[in-house]
Amino acid sequence: MRPTSGTGHDGRADRYSFGRLLRRVGPLLALALAGCASAPSGMLVPVAPAPGTDRVDMLAATTRAPSNEAGVLYSGERGDGVSFSNIVVSIPRQREVGTIQLPRSVPGNPATDFVVTSASPVAKSDLASWFRMTGGRKRVFVFVHGFNTPFDRAVFRFAQLTHDADAKAAPVLFSWPSRGHLLDYSRDFDNASYSRSDLAYLLKTAANAPSVGEIVILAHSMGSWPAVEAVRQLALERGGVPKKISNLILASPDLDVGVFRRQVEDMGPQRPQITLFVSQNDRALQLSRFISRGATRLGGIDLTRDEYQQQLAGLSGITVLDLSAINAGDRINHDLYAASPQAVRLIGDRLLQGQVITDSDASAPLAAADALGSAATLLVTAPIRVFDAASPR
Template sequence: MEAAMRERAQAEARAEAEMEARQRAEAEARARAEAEMAQREMAQREMAMAEPAIMAGPTASGACIDSAGYGSSFDCVDLFFGTNRNEEPSEAGQVLFGGRAAGKSTLGVVTVTVPIERLNMPGSPVKKLSNANQSVTMADRDEYFAIWGWDEQDPTSFRRLVGAELAAATEYENSALVFVHGFNVTFRSAAFRAAQMKFDMDYDGPTFFFSWPANGSTLEYLSDQDDADISVAPLTDFLQLVRESVGEDTKIYLVAHSMGTRLAAQAINRLSLIEGDDEPFFERSLFAAGDLDRELFRRWIEPARGLVGELTIYTSSDDKAVSFSRFLRTPGFGSSGGEDVKSRIGLIDQNLGPSIFDEAMTIDITDVNTGILSNFFGVNHADYVESEVTIADLEALLRGGAFMPEARNGNFVRQCYNGRPYWKYIKGGGAPDNSCVLPF
C-alpha cells in the first residue's frame, strides 16, 4: 500500500517536473523569437535610416507609409500622373523623366515626401534640393520636398487605384484635382507643385498632374512652346482617362499655370469636338499666370465654354515671367503699340488693362505677396499657390463654396475697366466699384 502511494507520488512529481520543463522551454522559445523579431525590426529601421535614396522601382511608392518609423518628420503624398516625356531615371531616384517627347504616354503613381513643418506654412515656397541628381537622406526629407518612388500603371490598374482613393476620401468627397504645369518645369518640379497643393489644402481626393516635356530651362522658351503644342493630344487622352477613372458623378477641378494654360485651352477645345459642350467636363477651372494670347484664349475656349465650368483667371501686373513672354512676342521687342501687342491673359497690360471675358472671374493678385524680396527680387510667377491668400482661395473653390470672388475672400474687391468688372486683391479690403454690371 505504502509502496503504491510512493510510486504515485513520484509519478506526479515527474509529470510536474516535465510540465515545468516544457513551460520553460516554450517561454525561452518565445523569448528568442521576440528577440529575433526585435533585432530584425531594428535592422530594418537602421537600414531605412541609413538609406541615402529610394530607387524608383515597381514597389517603391508603396513602401512610403509614414515617417514615424524612420525618426523623421515628413508625410507621403501619392499623385496620379500622365506624361509624354521620355523616361530618364537617375541613380538617386529624383529624376524620373527627361525633357524630350517620347512618342507615347506613361501613366503612373509617384510618391512625394513633404516636410511636416509645412502644416504651419500653407502657401509658402516649395523647398527642394538644388541638385536633382544628388542622393536624398531621411534628414533631407524633413526639410525638402523629394521623390520617394514611382510605379508605372496600365490604364486598368490606374483606374482601380484612382477608384480606391476616391472611395476613401472624406474631406473632399466626389472630387478630383487636375494640374497642368507651365514652361521651365521638370517632371520633378511638377510633382512637387501638385504635392504642395494637395498637402496645403489637406486634399484627400485623387490628385492628377499631366507633365509635358518642358525642358526646365529659361533658355528653352521657344522649344517649350513647341513641346506644349505637340502635347495637346496626349493631354486630351489623359483627361478622358481621368473622367473614366473617377466616373460621371465626380467633380473635376482644373488648375492650369503659365504655358500650361495654352496647352489646357487647346485640349479643352479638342474635347468639345469629341464630346460636345452640353455638360461641364470640369466643375471649376483656374487659369493662373496664363502665358496665352487673349485672342487665342477666345478662339479655343469660347466654342468649348460649356466644358470649363466656373472659370477663374488669376492675372497680375508684376509677373516678370509672363511680362518677358509678352516682350519676346511683341514686334520691336515690346515697343509696338496698338493691336500688335501680344497681350497675355496672365498679365495686366498698360494699354489694354486686365483680361476680362464673359462668364469668367478675373482676379488681379498682384499684391498677394508684398514683401521686399517679392517686390524687388521675385519673379512672382508662382503667386497662384505661393501665398496664403491664393492657396486659401483654391481650397475654397475645391470645397464647392460660393463662386463670386468677394464671397470667397473679402479682400477681393470689385473694380471696373471700360465698363466691365474684375476683382483686385486689396489687403484690408476696400469699397467696391459697382458701376459696371455683371455680365452673367
C-alpha cells in the same frame, strides 16, 4: 539703307524697350540660373518614409521620355505616347505654407526635405482602375505645370499645392516635356502643343469613370495652353465639355487674350467655370510678352482698363482674381497662386469645392495662418481684387 524698326528710323525705341525689359526681368534670369545651380540632380530617388511627415499620393501622367539617370524618372524630351506612374511625396511639417524645401544633396532627408518615398509605373490599361481606387474621393484635381519646369519640380510643386490647400481630391499631375531651361521657350511651347491630345485623353478617362464625380483643372503659365486646348477639343468632339469638369483654373496663363476668347467660344455654352489668377507684376509674363512682340499675356491683364474689358466682354462664367498687390515667393511673381497663403486658401476652400469666388471672399479676413500649416497665428487679409469678366465696370 539700314532696315528700320516699326518705332523709329534708327531702332532707338527698340533698344530702349529691350533695355527696360532687361531691367525688369533681370531678377528672373538671375534667380533661374541660381535655382538650376543649387538643385541637385536625381531628387526623385525613393527614400524610406519617416514619422512625423505628411504625404501626397498622386497619379503622374506624362508625355516625357523616360530617363536613364537615377532619380530623374523622365527627361525634357518627348516620349512615345503618354506614360503613367504612381508617386508618393513625403512633406516635412516644419515649413511655411507656399514653400518647397528641396534637398541639398541626394538622397534627401524626409524630416527636412520634400522627398519621394515610392514611384511605380501604372499601365495605361489600369488607368480606369486607378480612378476607382482613390479612397472614396469623388473629386479629381488635375495640375498642368508651366514653362521651364523639369519633372521633379512639377512633382514637388503639385505635392506642395495639394498639401497646403488641404485638397479633398485625388491628385493627378499632367507633365508635358518642358526642358527646364529658360532659353528653350519656343521648344517648350511646341512640346506643350504636342501633349494636348494626351491631356484630353486623360480628362476623358477621368470623366468616363463612374467613381469620379467632379474634375477640377489647374494649369500654370504655359501649361494653360494645352489645358484650354484639351478642354476645347473635348467640347468639339462631344458637343460640349463633359459636365464633370466643373472648374478650369488658369494661374498666370501665358496665353494671347484674343486666342483665349476664341478657345472659350469654341467650348460652347456647356463649359466649366473659368477662374484666372493674374498679376501685372509677373516678370515671367513680361518676358513672354517681349518674345510675343508686345502681345499682352492673359495672366498680365488689368481688368480696370477698357481694352481688356472689351476683349472679354460677353464671356460668362469667368472670374478674374488679381494678385498684383500680393508679395509672396520670389521676386519673379510667377508662382503667386501656390506661394501665397491667401491664394492657396482660396483654391483649397472655394475653388476645389466647386464654388465661385466673389468680392466678399477676397475682402474678408481669412482663417488663422496656422490653420494653413504655418507657425504664424495672425489673421491675414487677402489683397486680392475680384472681377467678373462679363460684367461692365
